[in-house]
Amino acid sequence: MTQRRPMVAGNWKMNGDAKLAKALFVEFNTTLSGHSPEVVLCPPATYLESVKHEFEQSALSFKQSVIKLGAQSVSEHDVGAYTGEISASMLKDLGCQYVIIGHSERRSLYGETSHTIAEKFAAAKKQNLTPILCIGESSSEREANKTFKVIGDELNTIIERNGINAFDNAVIAYEPLWAIGSGNSATPEQAQEVHAFIRKRLLEVSPLVGENIRILYGGSVTPSNAADLFAQPDVDGGLIGGVSLKPTDFLSLCTIAMSV
């Protein structure tokens, strides 16, 4: 069986500042060892440079292979009159290697549709940015037993637009909407059930992609519940919101990801 390297990605959302970037790297320098998950930091676009600066100043000799920079969103367009938008090539210029796509807050608050998300996925791939594709069901969809239908449809939209090979090296984050920022995480069993479904769906189309793709869990992950979630066979780490703003706790999650 493939050994997938665990990943812990921190999505600051519209929080944090340059001081947080500094505090995180103080913690990384003292805590992270060569035995580490892949860590992706996704600050607001205005702090990408600050994080990059701290990263470059860091004493971590293995930092190049461990800590990566990610953005929270990207334009589906390459260039042009799109006020307020940031293109994939601009993110590349800033040193990003990852970009979160399809976060439920982008879908619900900013009207991003499945079609837009598939186009953003394409734009990221075109610039060799690795998409972290967020998918997940609402509480009403779960109650109506539509979880697998919603997840399946979200995957299909990407596959139809981009082909299965676009998932090569991509990352998927399963984030049930009801668990995000609620303090009410999915149980390890609920997470595993959906992660296994996602992997099976991809395995059916491409065994290689299905076996290798990392599927993160996101939604109220804390140092108290992470071990049980990350220990599930199809959970390859986490996409972390609130706790990514707390350096000590975030680093605990990185340690837990390697110890399960």
Ligand SMILES: O=C[C@H](O)COP(=O)(O)O
């Ligand atoms: O992108 C991160 C997720 O939305 C999870 O956020 P949370 O850890 O604050 O629940």
